[in-house]
Structures are given as C-alpha cells and as structure tokens.
Amino acid sequence: MIELSWPQVSARRLERAGLGAAPAHASPAEAVAAMCGAHAQVMSGAEASIGLRLGGVTRAHVREALRDGRGLVKTYGPRGTVHLLPARDLPRWVNALSSVPNAHRGAPPSTRMTPEQTDQVVAAIREVVAVAEMTIDELSDAVVAATGPWAGDLVMPAFGGMWPRWRQAMALAAHRGAFVFGAGRGRKVTYTAPPDTPHVTTDGLGWLVRSYLTAYGPATPEQFAQWIEGPVRWAAQAFEEAGVEEVLFAGRRAWVVAGDTAAPADPPRGVRLLPYFDAYLVAGRPRELLYPGAAAQRALAGGQAGNFPVLLVDGRVGGVWHQRRSGSKIDVTVEPLRDLTPAQLRELDEQVERVGEVLEARPRLTIGTVTVGPHA
Numbered sequence: 001m002i003e004l005s006w007p008q009v010s011a012r013r014l015e016r017a018g019l020g021a022a023p024a025h026a027s028p029a030e031a032v033a034a035m036c037g038a039h040a041q042v043m044s045g046a047e048a049s050i051g052l053r054l055g056g057v058t059r060a061h062v063r064e065a066l067r068d069g070r071g072l073v074k075t076y077g078p079r080g081t082v083h084l085l086p087a088r089d090l091p092r093w094v095n096a097l098s099s100v101p102n103a104h105r106g107a108p109p110s111t112r113m114t115p116e117q118t119d120q121v122v123a124a125i126r127e128v129v130a131v132a133e134m135t136i137d138e139l140s141d142a143v144v145a146a147t148g149p150w151a152g153d154l155v156m157p158a159f160g161g162m163w164p165r166w167r168q169a170m171a172l173a174a175h176r177g178a179f180v181f182g183a184g185r186g187r188k189v190t191y192t193a194p195p196d197t198p199h200v201t202t203d204g205l206g207w208l209v210r211s212y213l214t215a216y217g218p219a220t221p222e223q224f225a226q227w228i229e230g231p232v233r234w235a236a237q238a239f240e241e242a243g244v245e246e247v248l249f250a251g252r253r254a255w256v257v258a259g260d261t262a263a264p265a266d267p268p269r270g271v272r273l274l275p276y277f278d279a280y281l282v283a284g285r286p287r288e289l290l291y292p293g294a295a296a297q298r299a300l301a302g303g304q305a306g307n308f309p310v311l312l313v314d315g316r317v318g319g320v321w322h323q324r325r326s327g328s329k330i331d332v333t334v335e336p337l338r339d340l341t342p343a344q345l346r347e348l349d350e351q352v353e354r355v356g357e358v359l360e361a362r363p364r365l366t367i368g369t370v371t372v373g374p375h376a
C-alpha cells in the first residue's frame with residue numbers, strides 16, 4: 001500500500017488549489033471547480049478566495065463571472081451554506097446534493113414539514129422563479145399562495161424575528177435545482193431560475209467524490225460526510241462506488257481517486273493569506289496537521305475552521321489576520337504565531353499587496369495582534 005506523508009499531501013493540495021508557487025488555473029470558474037465550490041456566505045471572502053488563486057484577477061472579474069450566469073452561479077452548496085459554483089457543473093452538483101439523505105437539522109416536530117409539503121414548496125419555488133426574478137418577500141408570497149397558509153406560519157426563529165415555515169426548504173430546493181441566486185435588486189437579494197446547462201447523464205455523486213478527493217485527498221468517508229453534511233454510512237457507500245484507492249496517509253487509512261497517488265517531490269514552501277471560510281481551510285483534514293499546536297487554539301473556533309482568516313506558512317496555519325476597509329484603503333493586520341524570516345516577510349508584503357489588488361483597494365500592513373473575534 002502506498003504511504004503519503006503530511007508534507008507530500010500538503011504540497012499536493014496547495015498545488016491543486018492554485019496556492020502553490022504559481023497560479024494553476026486560468027479563470028474564476030476553473031479556480032472554483034478546483035476548490036469544489038467557494039464558500040460565499042461572506043461575499044468578500046469568496047472574492048478573495050478566488051482572486052488570490054489567480055494572477056491579475058480582481059473582485060470585478062469574479063462579479064462579472066457571476067453576473068453573466070455562464071461562469072459562476074451562487075446557490076446553496078455543501079452543508080446548506082451559500083457557495084459559488086461553476087455554472088457548467090451545476091447539473092452535477094444538483095445530482096450529487098439532491099442525493100444526500102435529507103435531515104431535519106434539529107428542527108422541532110412542530111416546525112417541520114412533511115415530505116409531501118416539502119415537495120410542494122420545492123415545486124412552487126421552481127415554478128414561480130421560472131417566470132420572474134423575486135426578492136425573498138415576493139417569493140414568500142408566491143410560495144404561500146401556491147401551497148397554502150400552513151407554509152406561511154411564522155415558526156422559524158431567525159435574526160431576532162420569525163421566518164415562515166416554508167423557508168426551511170430553501171437549501172433543499174436549491175439542491176434539487178429549483179433556483180439560484182439572482183442579480184439582486186439594490187441591496188435586496190433575489191432568486192431566479194438556474195441557467196440552461198447541458199443535461200448530465202453521469203453520476204453526480206461519484207463525480208463529486210472524485211472531485212473532492214482530487215482536491216483534498218487522501219481523505220476518509222467520515223471527512224467527506226462532515227464536508228457535505230451527510231451520514232457516514234451513505235458517504236462510505238459513495239466512496240465504494242466512485243472508484244477510489246486506499247492509501248496510508250500519515251500512518252492512517254485514507255482514500256484517493258484510483259491511481260491518483262502522485263505528490264510533489266518538495267515540501268510546501270511559502271506564505272499565503274486565506275480569507276474567511278476559504279475552501280482549503282474548511283475541507284482540510286486532519287485538523288491537527290493543518291492547525292498544529294497553538295494554531296488550533298488561535299485560529300479555530302470551537303474546532304470549526306474558517307471563522308478566522310489565516311496565515312499559511314509552509315503549508316500549515318501559522319497565524320491569523322484581519323482586514324478593515326475604509327473607502328479605497330484596507331488596513332491589514334497579520335498576527336504570526338512565530339517570528340517570520342526576512343524572506344517570509346517579503347512574501348507577506350507581496351500577499352498583502354495582492355489582497356489589495358483583488359479587493360481593489362490600497363493596502364497597509366501592520367504586524368501585530370488581531371483584536372477582533374471569530375467571524376468579525
């Protein structure tokens with residue numbers, strides 16, 4: 001059995017993510033495909049995630065790829081969280097995500113909908129957004145009108161208020177391909193029909209397992225289940241059917257796409273800044289290897305990755321950072337967990353300049369303590 005070390009796997013993952021010595025992808029859509037989706041709950045984080053993987057790309061390029069509907073789409077992805085996905089791959093994502101066994105996500109029985117009610121809501125969303133792009137209030141009125149008053153019962157606590165019952169099916173409706181996010185109306189979010197894409201006949205779940213393992217393998221079914229938020233037994237069966245190969249990774253059993261055991265000869269070197277909820281951080285496992293020692297205490301929030309933007313040093317989390325924008329200026333504060341060498345400081349300067357380019361602002365670097373908490 002082939003055995004791979006952490007330095008080998010780290011270098012392989014960074015290279016494939018476009019976080020190696022040179023950009024590995026040519027467009028926002030290619031970069032997002034290699035990431036298995038860009039987390040976009042914080043849109044500026046998604047823009048930075050993509051731009052920092054590509055030479056010369058700014059947030060304007062990411063927004064253009066999203067606006068034309070042919071490069072990127074915004075929808076609910078893994079774990080029911082908002083992601084940017086390549087438009088060309090949306091049918092495969094829908095095929096894969098719609099196969100994840102549906103869980104109630106802890107909702108009390110009085111809040112839940114029956115399977116029949118859920119199907120009615122999904123069908124209503126699909127029908128109404130096919131006619132017009134809608135704000136959430138317009139969509140709510142249309143869904144309740146199409147299904148019944150029960151859908152509008154205010155039973156879901158949310159942001160100091162209550163949402164109607166039907167809203168619990170939003171992520172599921174997206175996973176079934178009923179809608180994607182629209183262009184927006186002023187500051188209001190809108191929802192619209194998915195773009196026309198070629199019909200896919202291949203197994204979407206098997207494709208997603210292989211894509212995930214190409215980006216983040218070696219990995220286990222348990223880790224894939226955590227990443228996509230599905231049952232472990234279901235994930236294990238998906239691995240069996242996807243065409244995978246068992247290896248030893250840092251002395252533990254793990255899996256890669258069959259035949260995909262190559263790794264760079266040299267260990268990872270260099271300094272990188274990764275923003276909130278960067279896909280590399282969220283999917284990177286085992287946590288104790290990516291976040292060694294003090295990094296786990298400083299850069300994880302209750303074991304959850306992504307709540308802090310991080311400084312990567314030679315493939316491991318070596319600090320945290322924060323940016324504060326004021327008009328056309330960005331103040332970037334970086335808190336390394338240990339002293340950086342002169343060469344690493346020069347690389348850090350280059351990374352901060354690149355952050356400024358991506359976010360279209362003039363950056364200023366301060367090395368010191370980051371005083372804000374997670375997800376601030």
